[in-house]
């Protein structure tokens with residue numbers, strides 16, 4: 001029997017309301033069911049934000065990780081992404097129950113790229129992983145190109161809002177990127193949430209990714225990761241524009257993508273987040289940081 005952490009339960013109910021409450025009530029039964037079917041014994045709770053992550057031991061003695069996510073559309077394609085990579089650059093998928101959003105995964109170590117304490121090295125590791133993971137996508141994963149019209153529309157609507165925190169120049173640059181690069185994208189698989197915390201140390205390969213969204217599109221879409229990693233050191237930079245370009249160059253070179261393409265996608269995604277962030281909370285420093293990035297990279 002697994003004890004559901006109170007903080008996790010509270011946050012899930014705050015975010016998801018009654019469906020979250022109902023899912024939480026079913027979770028202990030769900031965990032017991034898959035542990036039994038997949039012949040595993042829990043050895044400790046690891047955590048998780050959108051779902052529960054439990055360290056387990058399989059009955060042949062191998063360590064593994066059980067992840068059961070809240071049944072939200074955004075978590076639907078994770079198992080398919082892992083199955084497609086088949087362990088190349090990512091943890092292996094041992095078992096899956098898609099209806100229950102449950103997976104049994106290869107267990108990596110506790111250390112993530114976050115613990116490396118070397119942002120440049122970690123960014124290069126992310127870039128190399130992004131390149132390895134950019135394989136031909138299987139059918140029926142969400143296409144990033146399908147979002148292009150909505151992005152275009154949101155940016156254009158925001159550009160008409162008086163007193164908008166983003167300049168016309170920054171909004172215009174983002175619209176141009178979506179029109180130039182967003183509508184026609186390659187059919188490669190993109191991790192979609194590639195940040196330092198989603199890369200674990202391992203034995204089979206030095207680093208393996210976890211927690212993919214499984215999108216289809218341009219791998220430069222993930223270059224925005226440089227904004228989500230080592231934020232404190234970015235905020236302390238004397239010249240943020242140069243520092244952003246420097247880190248994007250590290251990512252782009254390691255991922256073998258055009259530097260300018262990485263800059264353009266990052267600028268567009270920062271502008272999109274700035275548009276979304278404004279509606280929810282227009283004063284927090286993260287929103288300001290995204291706005292600043294969208295300006296500096298335009």
Ligand SMILES: Nc1ncnc2c1ncn2[C@@H]1O[C@H](COP(=O)(O)OP(=O)(O)O)[C@@H](O)[C@H]1O
Pocket residue numbers: 046047048049050051053065067091105106107108109110112197198200210211
């Ligand atoms: N296969 C794994 N091996 C080792 N640790 C893992 C594994 N999967 C998840 N974790 C740990 O659990 C944490 C949360 O898992 P993750 O899949 O990233 O879910 P979330 O959507 O909550 O971020 C990770 O940051 C990592 O520390």
Ligand SMILES: [Mg+2]
Pocket residue numbers: 197198211
């Ligand atoms: Mg994660």
